[in-house]
Amino acid sequence: MSEVQKERTKRADAVRNKDAIIDAALTCLSDDPGASMSEIARVAGVGRVTLYGHFADREELVGAVFARTMDRAAAELAAVDIKQDTWKCLRDLVQSSWRVLYQFNSLLAAAEPYLSAEQIRAHHDKPLARVIAVLEKGRSEGTFRTDQSLTWQGACFYSILHSAAAEIRAGRLTEDDAARVLPATIRALLIPPADPAP
């Protein structure tokens, strides 16, 4: 006897609604990690009961949103060709990922009560790995400074991306300006110091 369940093809509106809910949850939770299920359903344009029809409880929904976001981030980062010039590589990394990576903080706050530290760490490490890989490449070439830990440089990388997103949201920076200033700032963080510190 086969264990394979016959896969009922889900109805079109059902999958559409489920997607809408995840999208809405991403929006709401990025804005406020404590956003209520009602709020998310409202933004998704869907009844509250429908939401619970697709996700058993808050934990399941938050988990789905968190996982999808991390997967997307990992995919975008993985698409960067690591063989090209290191600076170009870094620029691509910034360009392709700052929009999605900046949500990490609020989303993490929403997921924290449900996921174990190791689970969070596992999800987090996947996108971080690509960044670290580029950092290591730059180090081995002598392009990047080596007097600070990889961990610290990685943290600063994320931090600056997040800062840009926050400034944009607050209306103090435009997306075009961000595209210009971000690579320059990251570059400043990583380039070897020219003169000895005073």
Add this chain to the structure above:
Amino acid sequence: MSEVQKERTKRADAVRNKDAIIDAALTCLSDDPGASMSEIARVAGVGRVTLYGHFADREELVGAVFARTMDRAAAELAAVDIKQDTWKCLRDLVQSSWRVLYQFNSLLAAAEPYLSAEQIRAHHDKPLARVIAVLEKGRSEGTFRTDQSLTWQGACFYSILHSAAAEIRAGRLTEDDAARVLPATIRALLIPPADPAP
């Protein structure tokens, strides 16, 4: 008729408890902006009713904590002698303020539902002003790069401080390491770029 109220000297244990409550609130809210009044009272080692005896409601407590923290930050920043060497000045700024300034984010999240945007802005601008002042000093001397906006550089400054505090809390950085790596990182952000960007 004088409008002056006769100031009843508060009992010693009363002021002690009130201080303990504010301290506990600072700790709890930094950790979780949504921390409950019960939790705060527990950490303060005080009954919940006592807490409500000193602060009418959550808004009043959060307001008090937020105001005190901003005042302390402003005081610490104001204590930095702006006439000395710019790099030393910056180092002092970092040294004296990263411990208190990093709480800004979580505290802000706790205060956001109660304070208007202008009130928050007003509190925020006070400590920021000192940072901006030093940035401007460095610019006029030609010590700092001028191809990025003051706003952006200020945001990055805060962002890096916050990042260091987060890394310490996560156990990936020691306080001693932070004291070493922070000034170097801030310096890298602000020093004029040596060679043209590729």
Add this chain to the structure above:
DNA sequence: GATTACTCAAACAATTATGTTCAGGTTACC
């Protein structure tokens, strides 16, 4: 066009946090 999956609003119980009241017990202060 019939069936069935899906949706919805309303009403439900359970939980949690807020803010208040009360009655009795301490303790600082004069």
Add this chain to the structure above:
DNA sequence: GGTAACCTGAACATAATTGTTTGAGTAATC
């Protein structure tokens, strides 16, 4: 040492959120 200020736990009302059930309506699919 007496008084008033202060603290306390318990109990209460209120409100918001979570997750479930119901029963009827709608629309995608065959």
